[in-house]
Amino acid sequence: xxxxxIIQQExxxxxxxxxxxxxxxxYYLEQDNAAPAIGSIYRGTVERVMPGMQAAFVDIGWERSAxxxxxxxxxxxxxxxxxxxxxxxxxxxxxxxxxxxAVDAKGPKLTTELSLQGRSMVLLxxxxxxxxxxxxxxxxxxxxxxxxxxxxxxxxxxxxxxxxIIRTAAKDCTLEELEQEFLWLYIQWTDxxxxxxxxxxxxxxxxxxxxxxxxxxxxxxxxELQGIYVNDSALYESLQxxxxxxxxxxxxxxxxxxxxxxxxxxxxxRTIHKRRVHLPSGAELVIDSTEAMNIIDVNTASxxxxxxxxxxxxxxxxxxxxxxxxxxxxRNLSGIILIxxxxxxxxxxxxxxxxxxxxxxxxxRVKTNVHGISHLGLVEVTRQxxxxxxxxxxxxxxxxxxxxxxxxxxxxxxx
Ligand SMILES: [Zn+2]
Numbered sequence: 001x002x003x004x005x006i007i008q009q010e011x012x013x014x015x016x017x018x019x020x021x022x023x024x025x026x027y028y029l030e031q032d033n034a035a036p037a038i039g040s041i042y043r044g045t046v047e048r049v050m051p052g053m054q055a056a057f058v059d060i061g062w063e064r065s066a067x068x069x070x071x072x073x074x075x076x077x078x079x080x081x082x083x084x085x086x087x088x089x090x091x092x093x094x095x096x097x098x099x100x101x102a103v104d105a106k107g108p109k110l111t112t113e114l115s116l117q118g119r120s121m122v123l124l125x126x127x128x129x130x131x132x133x134x135x136x137x138x139x140x141x142x143x144x145x146x147x148x149x150x151x152x153x154x155x156x157x158x159x160x161x162x163x164x165i166i167r168t169a170a171k172d173c174t175l176e177e178l179e180q181e182f183l184w185l186y187i188q189w190t191d192x193x194x195x196x197x198x199x200x201x202x203x204x205x206x207x208x209x210x211x212x213x214x215x216x217x218x219x220x221x222x223x224e225l226q227g228i229y230v231n232d233s234a235l236y237e238s239l240q241x242x243x244x245x246x247x248x249x250x251x252x253x254x255x256x257x258x259x260x261x262x263x264x265x266x267x268x269x270r271t272i273h274k275r276r277v278h279l280p281s282g283a284e285l286v287i288d289s290t291e292a293m294n295i296i297d298v299n300t301a302s303x304x305x306x307x308x309x310x311x312x313x314x315x316x317x318x319x320x321x322x323x324x325x326x327x328x329x330x331r332n333l334s335g336i337i338l339i340x341x342x343x344x345x346x347x348x349x350x351x352x353x354x355x356x357x358x359x360x361x362x363x364x365r366v367k368t369n370v371h372g373i374s375h376l377g378l379v380e381v382t383r384q385x386x387x388x389x390x391x392x393x394x395x396x397x398x399x400x401x402x403x404x405x406x407x408x409x410x411x412x413x414x415x
Pocket of ligand 1: 398406
């Protein structure tokens with residue numbers, strides 16, 4: 001599989017497209033007036049403390065209140081979990097980070113544990129700690145990494161203590177590489193600290209400016225990545241700094257033109273929110289999302305001939321399973337997803353379709369589970385909620401029907 005990442009930066013918006021074998025596989029859109037993005041840091045004011053729920057509503061200067069649960073409040077060491085009413089008071093000001101983006105009517109979820117993501121480490125301001133990824137299993141190597149991290153952290157005494165998580169990517173890092181990465185995160189943190197002191201009203205302190213680097217970093221381990229194309233020279237330079245040279249198995253290209261047009265992705269982007277997806281066989285998927293769940297219906301094409309009906313059905317379902325996984329990843333659908341495949345009598349065929357669906361999700365970095373077929377013949381899938389679905393980013397509710405999708409008939413007036 002050949003992969004490319006296309007990054008198109010414009011004054012009001014940033015678009016990132018991940019292309020696999022010439023096809024749009026993932027799409028990210030960030031606009032200036034956007035809803036709070038995961039990783040962004042805000043100044044907040046406590047609006048209401050709810051002891052019954054052990055949570056509080058926090059005004060972060062956005063149209064909807066954000067939600068802070070007791071478990072997401074960092075406490076000093078050895079503190080027994082108190083009542084939230086002892087920790088927060090209405091009107092209190094605090095610095096928070098977006099942990100989960102707003103979904104439907106729910107506001108964003110906050111944490112007071114700030115973290116700055118790097119490639120091989122995560123910087124955790126507030127508490128001295130060194131945690132090492134469990135995926136690094138070699139005991140000797142863990143000791144070495146712990147000693148290196150302690151050395152880096154203890155070098156200078158900080159006004160606010162700092163901690164780090166050593167990520168799996170640090171497995172083969174030298175001390176110098178870890179120091180460089182620490183320095184890069186530390187500079188970001190001190191910049192942020194200055195802004196935290198300046199911003200008094202609820203509002204954005206630091207956007208997640210490193211979304212681009214994070215997406216790139218997540219893909220950079222894959223041997224399939226052939227190139228990253230950037231249209232903006234400032235972003236190009238910042239990416240060169242953010243991604244350590246040795247991980248650049250692919251090429252970073254600067255091309256100052258409309259890359260989405262050049263890679264012929266505009267058509268695919270426009271169809272992201274279409275309800276019907278046509279399959280080469282003539283069958284189609286119909287995708288509907290409600291607040292509670294997403295439903296994907298598989299519709300048959302008109303069958304040619306009556307022979308081997310079950311074979312035709314299985315072939316259509318296999319095609320639909322692959323496309324459903326593709327659409328789920330592309331649209332970033334999350335939570336409960338029900339897929340209504342065409343009914344199959346044979347248990348083996350059912351298993352084959354489930355297995356194909358499972359395999360098709362392997363490229364998806366977001367955690368997805370295929371739970372099997374329910375009594376009514378629906379395939380149940382759950383996908384972790386991280387970023388908001390693309391429909392939230394790209395669409396707004398219709399003023400005429402208020403999201404119902406139907407309007408009153410223009411009947412003659414009955415007198
Ligand atoms: Zn409408």
